[in-house]
Amino acid sequence: MIKFLDLHKINHRYEAEIRERIGAVLDSGWYLQGKQNERFSRAFADYCGVAHALGVANGLDALTLILKAYGFGEGEEIIVPANTYIASILAISQCGCMPVLVEPDLETYNIDPDLIEQRITDRTRAIMVVHLYGQAVRMERIWALADKYGLKVIEDAAQAHGAFYQGRRVGSLGDAAGFSFYPGKNLGALGDAGGITTADEALFEKIKAIANYGSDYKYHHIYKGVNSRLDEIQAGILEVKLQYLDEDNARRRQIAAFYREHIVNPQVLLPWTYAEDAHVWHVFVVRVPRRQAFQAYLEEHGIQTNIHYPTPAHRQLAYTEWAELSMPVTERIHEEVISLPISPVMSDDEAGRVVEIVNGWR
Amino acid sequence: MIKFLDLHKINHRYEAEIRERIGAVLDSGWYLQGKQNERFSRAFADYCGVAHALGVANGLDALTLILKAYGFGEGEEIIVPANTYIASILAISQCGCMPVLVEPDLETYNIDPDLIEQRITDRTRAIMVVHLYGQAVRMERIWALADKYGLKVIEDAAQAHGAFYQGRRVGSLGDAAGFSFYPGKNLGALGDAGGITTADEALFEKIKAIANYGSDYKYHHIYKGVNSRLDEIQAGILEVKLQYLDEDNARRRQIAAFYREHIVNPQVLLPWTYAEDAHVWHVFVVRVPRRQAFQAYLEEHGIQTNIHYPTPAHRQLAYTEWAELSMPVTERIHEEVISLPISPVMSDDEAGRVVEIVNGWR
Ligand SMILES: Cc1ncc(COP(=O)(O)O)c(/C=N/[C@@H]2[C@@H](O)[C@@H](OP(=O)(O)OP(=O)(O)OC[C@H]3O[C@@H](n4cc(C)c(=O)[nH]c4=O)C[C@@H]3O)O[C@H](C)[C@H]2O)c1O
Ligand SMILES: Cc1ncc(COP(=O)(O)O)c(/C=N/[C@@H]2[C@@H](O)[C@@H](OP(=O)(O)OP(=O)(O)OC[C@H]3O[C@@H](n4cc(C)c(=O)[nH]c4=O)C[C@@H]3O)O[C@H](C)[C@H]2O)c1O
Numbered sequence: 001m002i003k004f005l006d007l008h009k010i011n012h013r014y015e016a017e018i019r020e021r022i023g024a025v026l027d028s029g030w031y032l033q034g035k036q037n038e039r040f041s042r043a044f045a046d047y048c049g050v051a052h053a054l055g056v057a058n059g060l061d062a063l064t065l066i067l068k069a070y071g072f073g074e075g076e077e078i079i080v081p082a083n084t085y086i087a088s089i090l091a092i093s094q095c096g097c098m099p100v101l102v103e104p105d106l107e108t109y110n111i112d113p114d115l116i117e118q119r120i121t122d123r124t125r126a127i128m129v130v131h132l133y134g135q136a137v138r139m140e141r142i143w144a145l146a147d148k149y150g151l152k153v154i155e156d157a158a159q160a161h162g163a164f165y166q167g168r169r170v171g172s173l174g175d176a177a178g179f180s181f182y183p184g185k186n187l188g189a190l191g192d193a194g195g196i197t198t199a200d201e202a203l204f205e206k207i208k209a210i211a212n213y214g215s216d217y218k219y220h221h222i223y224k225g226v227n228s229r230l231d232e233i234q235a236g237i238l239e240v241k242l243q244y245l246d247e248d249n250a251r252r253r254q255i256a257a258f259y260r261e262h263i264v265n266p267q268v269l270l271p272w273t274y275a276e277d278a279h280v281w282h283v284f285v286v287r288v289p290r291r292q293a294f295q296a297y298l299e300e301h302g303i304q305t306n307i308h309y310p311t312p313a314h315r316q317l318a319y320t321e322w323a324e325l326s327m328p329v330t331e332r333i334h335e336e337v338i339s340l341p342i343s344p345v346m347s348d349d350e351a352g353r354v355v356e357i358v359n360g361w362r
Numbered sequence: 363m364i365k366f367l368d369l370h371k372i373n374h375r376y377e378a379e380i381r382e383r384i385g386a387v388l389d390s391g392w393y394l395q396g397k398q399n400e401r402f403s404r405a406f407a408d409y410c411g412v413a414h415a416l417g418v419a420n421g422l423d424a425l426t427l428i429l430k431a432y433g434f435g436e437g438e439e440i441i442v443p444a445n446t447y448i449a450s451i452l453a454i455s456q457c458g459c460m461p462v463l464v465e466p467d468l469e470t471y472n473i474d475p476d477l478i479e480q481r482i483t484d485r486t487r488a489i490m491v492v493h494l495y496g497q498a499v500r501m502e503r504i505w506a507l508a509d510k511y512g513l514k515v516i517e518d519a520a521q522a523h524g525a526f527y528q529g530r531r532v533g534s535l536g537d538a539a540g541f542s543f544y545p546g547k548n549l550g551a552l553g554d555a556g557g558i559t560t561a562d563e564a565l566f567e568k569i570k571a572i573a574n575y576g577s578d579y580k581y582h583h584i585y586k587g588v589n590s591r592l593d594e595i596q597a598g599i600l601e602v603k604l605q606y607l608d609e610d611n612a613r614r615r616q617i618a619a620f621y622r623e624h625i626v627n628p629q630v631l632l633p634w635t636y637a638e639d640a641h642v643w644h645v646f647v648v649r650v651p652r653r654q655a656f657q658a659y660l661e662e663h664g665i666q667t668n669i670h671y672p673t674p675a676h677r678q679l680a681y682t683e684w685a686e687l688s689m690p691v692t693e694r695i696h697e698e699v700i701s702l703p704i705s706p707v708m709s710d711d712e713a714g715r716v717v718e719i720v721n722g723w724r
Contacts (some may be wrong), residue, residue, distance in 0.1 A: 006391070007392075007393075008389075008390070008391025009389070009391075011391070015388065018388070019385075019388070022384060023381075025552070026377065026380070026381070026552070027370075028370070029368070029369045029370025029371075030369075031369075031545045031551075031552045031553050032544075032545065032553060032554060055522065057419050057420075057554065057589070057590075058419075058589040059377075059589070060575065060588060060589040061588075061589060064588075067432065072475070080704070086575060086576075086583050087575060087589070090575060090576065090586055090587060090588070093586045094586070094588065105714070126609045150585075182394075183393045189393075190387070190388070190392060190593070190594075191393045191593030191595055191596070192391045192394060192419065192593060193593065213422065213452060214448075214452065214680050219669070219671055219672050219673060219676040220673070220674070220679075221679065221680040221681075222678070222679040222680055223680050224422075224452055224455045224456070224681075225452060225679050225680070226422060226426075226451070226452070227419070227420040227421070227422040227423060227554065228419075229554055231552070231553030231554060231593070231596075232552075232553065233552060233553055233595065234553070234593075238583060252363060259551055291494060295438050307581070309581055310581050311581060311582070313583070316582070316583040316584070317582075317583065318576050318583040318584055318585050318586050318587070319584065319585040
């Protein structure tokens with residue numbers, strides 16, 4: 001059986017270092033907002049090439065905190081791709097803003113820059129781009145629009161730790177970025193975790209306070225804040241794993257290249273990238289017409305898959321107000337996509353076996 | 363130096379068990395929503411004597427989730443004591459509800475039941491009681507009011523794990539309860555953590571979904587949810603520590619009894635309890651007229667203290683809309699309280715030394 005993602009194996013590679021780091025936290029008796037957070041956020045900011053990083057509780061919180069810090073709310077609109085994990089959209093709803101869904105293009109699955117301008121109104125405050133499946137959004141057009149209309153650019157970088165656009169890492173491409181360190185992510189904690197990066201110091205300080213009960217120092221509350229922090233244990237684990245992220249991403253690229261070279265099945269549409277270093281292959285998503293049968297076939301042949309995602313946000317019960325909305329590109333993607341196993345711990349043999357089985361599908 | 367709270371020492375007692383439990387999570391490769399959560403929430407529900415418990419990210423989230431699950435929002439009012447950690451109040455604001463502050467009584471520091479009824483309007487939806495400093499609120503009057511006006515009773519039990527009222531534990535006294543497992547709490551994790559208890563199965567299921575991106579099962583989103591979950595690592599640690607909670611609370615009671623018997627200084631007003639098993643002494647709060655000088659004096663004599671809390675919510679910048687509000691009892695408490703060291707790992711000698719120094723204050 002080839003697992004979709006063998007997290008135990010992934011983390012086992014660093015088990016000694018991870019145990020040591022957890023041990024250090026236990027020995028310190030300090031579990032929150034301490035040295036491990038300082039070290040990890042310094043290292044992560046440097047990695048992304050941006051001035052500030054802050055650990056928070058999870059990826060959804062990261063996005064929500066950014067929007068809250070900007071003060072966006074009732075009556076204001078945020079542009080977001082219709083094709084994303086629902087969390088991008090939930091963050092916007094959470095703040096009382098209206099998510100304005102825009103179709104992706106079928107080549108990158110990322111938001112279609114050509115369709116954004118027509119959705120901008122005088123209530124639009126920001127464009128949230130999602131670097132989906134591991135591929136950085138081509139930002140040129142987005143920046144131009146943001147400039148033209150005075151909008152903030154917020155990156156949802158949950159799926160693309162380490163990906164580049166024009167030589168810059170995601171997390172440094174917008175005004176602020178939210179990351180998820182959910183265990184299954186390219187950089188994953190051993191529990192829920194998230195992060196925010198930004199070059200904007202005032203925004204950074206405001207987010208830090210909002211995420212800490214709205215306080216800038218102990219018992220001094222300047223905002224109606226929340227609690228969203230990164231445990232020292234998880235910060236320590238993430239600092240360990242960050243050292244290996246580029247290596248891990250390189251291995252993902254190898255496997256993706258291997259798949260893209262050797263999967264030759266007219267029924268299976270392969271993913272594409274506009275630049276090799278733009279993509280960190282968080283998931284390897286193909287499109288097939290009869291997805292359910294294909295998935296069952298793979299399962300039968302010992303290959304676990306996942307679907308990112310089966311149902312778009314506008315077809316979820318959580319958003320019945322969008323029941324009439326038609327998003328044909330998004331809907332088609334959600335009907336046809338299926339994610340093949342990919343991970344830094346997959347062997348060449350396993351990848352070869354996936355190719356063989358996929359090529360055998362009729 | 364006698365620390366205010368020696369968390370390293372507290373947790374070191376179970377270090378072997380905690381390391382083993384963390385090891386088990388590492389070995390399993392499963393870090394969220396797994397067996398450790400199941401086990402801990404079962405054990406915690408049983409401990410509280412209530413049907414359901416759910417681990418969430420922290421105590422503030424726990425309260426917010428309860429209010430969200432009830433659907434309380436804009437234009438609705440929640441009654442809450444003015445004398446509390448600001449998180450109780452932030453949870454209410456977070457949902458768009460109006461917190462209606464009620465003064466505490468000076469005997470228990472808990473909400474004054476006599477002052478609640480006059481604050482009930484046709485927009486009131488719930489009474490949030492806070493079992494402050496470790497002492498369960500006397501619920502009789504609260505229940506009667508809730509009955510009379512059809513209000514929900516929500517417990518903020520962040521400071522009172524294990525305390526009893528009329529033979530029932532906090533967490534089982536209202537319609538739903540929020541707990542914090544912040545490291546410094548009587549039951550504390552090694553990071554942020556929280557929990558919810560309720561006998562109401564429908565509410566429980568709804569909260570579980572809301573806290574999991576609004577989904578009742580994978581990729582099926584029925585609410586505009588958030589991400590608020592308890593890491594498997596923290597659930598495992600909490601299950602270990604829960605076994606010793608009653609013992610720990612018993613030791614806290616001993617120290618409190620010792621303080622109450624031996625501190626005899628007319629300048630130092632001791633705390634009171636209406637029933638021994640009602641109080642778990644999360645903090646040992648005394649009132650002194652010249653607090654700042656008293657705190658400096660203790661510090662000079664090697665005794666760390668803390669203040670719960672220096673500034674009430676209605677005097678914080680986060681709530682400038684309350685700048686004109688006058689809450690004399692609450693304000694007086696905030697001016698005079700100071701918390702002496704108390705913890706399950708304090709020795710008799712240390713407690714004796716605190717008594718001696720406190721009695722020497724003029
Ligand atoms: C664009 C975007 N924005 C915001 C967010 C929100 O970030 P968050 O709040 O941090 O979740 C996401 C999150 N995104 C992900 C989302 O993509 C989805 O990811 P998924 O691939 O379906 O995840 P999964 O199936 O639970 O896990 C992947 C594999 O890993 C295995 N596993 C998992 C766990 C937890 C384990 O302990 N052990 C395992 O072996 C099981 C699976 O085979 O669902 C998650 C809950 C979200 O965090 C996003 O993609
Ligand atoms: C009624 C009520 N409702 C909701 C809540 C919200 O719950 P939460 O979201 O889980 O915080 C609270 C939280 N309540 C507490 C609040 O009472 C206050 O508690 P505190 O006693 O001031 O806490 P502290 O000074 O940070 O820690 C206590 C001692 O422990 C030491 N320490 C601390 C840490 C974190 C450590 O790692 N190592 C240490 O040695 C330092 C201190 O000497 O501030 C916390 C941040 C809140 O979680 C509440 O009281």
